[in-house]
Amino acid sequence: MRPDQFLTQFCPENVLKQIDESIIGQDEAKRALVAAVWWNLYRAVLIDAGHDPRTLPPKQNVLLIGPSGIGKTALAKAVAAEFDVPWVTTSAPGYSAAGYTGADVDDMLGLLAQAANGELSLAERGIILVDEIDKLKRRDFGGQSDVGCEAIQQAMLALLDGCEAMPRCRGGDRIRMRSHNVTFVGTGAFVGLTVEPGSVPAAALIADGFIPEFVARWSMRIRLFDVDRALLRKIVLGSNSALNKLNRLFAIHGIEFQTDDKAIDRLIDQASTEGIGARGLNEALWTRLNGLIAEIPQMLSSGVRRVVVDPAALEGLPAWKIPGDAAALPESTAALLHPVKAAESVDTSDWTDNERMSRIDYLLHVRLNFSGLESQARDQFLKYLREFGGEANYSERVRLCESMAFDLTPPCTIPEFLSAVEASESTSPDAVMHLVRYKRAVAKPRPAKRPRRRAKCPRCNTSIPIHSTTCPSCGSEAA
Secondary structure, three states: OOHHHHHHHOOHHHHHHHHHOOOOOOHHHHHHHHHHHHHHHHHHHHHHOOOOHHHOOOOOOEEEEOOOOOOHHHHHHHHHHHHOOOEEEEEHHHEEOOOOOOEEOOHHHHHHHHHOOOOHHHHOOOEEEEEOHHHHOOOOEOOEOOOOHHHHHHHHHHHHHOOEEOOEOHHHOEOOEEOOOOEEEEEEOOOOOOOOOEEOOHHHHHHOOOOHHHHHOOOEEEEOOOOOHHHHHHHHOOOOOHHHHHHHHHHHOOOEEEEOHHHHHHHHHHHHHHOOHHHHHHHHHHHHHHHHHHOHHHHHHOOEEEEEEOHHHHOOOOOEEEEOOHHHOOHHHHHHHOOOHHHOOOOOOOOOHHHHHHHHHHHHHHHOOHHHOOHHHHHHHHHHHHHOOOOOOHHHHHHHHHHHHHOOOOOOOHHHHHHHHHHOOOOOHHHHHHHHHHHHHHHOOOOOOOOOOOEEOOOOOOEEOOOOOEOOOOOOEOO
């Protein structure tokens, strides 16, 4: 990619706008991470275009500081998705300096290669999130060297700067990889580090137990804002929250989903008390409300039009389910999903093509056993549908499928319909369905004639022949 093409395709401000839709708050951390990833990628493009890397500013790494559940991992994941680069997360305490027990720090690159499906050119421009990096602070062993945490800091210096390494990949094989354009994102709670939200001075981290060389490799060090009640409420009501996803899911089925303000306050109180953060807040919502999803079919069949979640529902009690007139459901939703509406033909004149296609899909798979057919029969029927009435005549196709599903008892099967198509002189659906009815009528077995019962003589109980009216023994008249 040429530098001008990269600048046209990726603009940091546009990326920030996209991330703002999924990550709420933490503006300074978002801006720092987007700027670092953008520069590292652009720097790689400039080098590929022939610029001397020694004349360019170095690549940037970002250190994100803050408690668990504050959004550090989600932010790195969102940035990787926007720039379309692979990313991987790993835990810092699991590594060791060369020659000691534990994975080599170079193996971080091997994980990134796996995330890129072995495409090294793509992996070498990815993101490695090193979690729990605060666990690498120097420990005091009474004058003895720290072969664990401080040694890992030393071992990571070359990777953070940019070097050529031989990490282990899938299967234990070693591959040759460069970290010159990899963005490293360090994350950790850094408990006991008392700094204000925003840029963190290097001296504070050095005093906390990190060697100066290691701190210097993190060009941007950001302390994220703690999640307060106001931010938690924004997260709960955000477009990407579990609550909003439930709203959209129930709206698809014509059910209004409401959440009582007191229920939201109760959830925020619990999140604030337990310190579960934004991640835990969404998990708590899913845990408490996920059972409602399985009740959607029952709600539709019983005509529920509105679901209200109150504080009691978050404690495990049933949510309020308010019934309404089932006939008042949106017609497309009713036809697609409501058991009563789905059992009869509907007027699709004011439907969109997508709704008509969904109706056809429902009729084929639920009413006409399309999935259980052999592939040849499925292909023949789909070809007939495509050729019938033009490429985009979905209304007539809906009418045909409904005629097959509802006009005959039992419904007209697809093999039965295809057989009538081959035998019919006309490809008109009405003519084909008429032939199906005729074939059924002809093939229907006629009841056998019941023989006339022989009469008994009321006087002597002798059987009287069918063709006779008098008893052959006593001459009495047949009854």
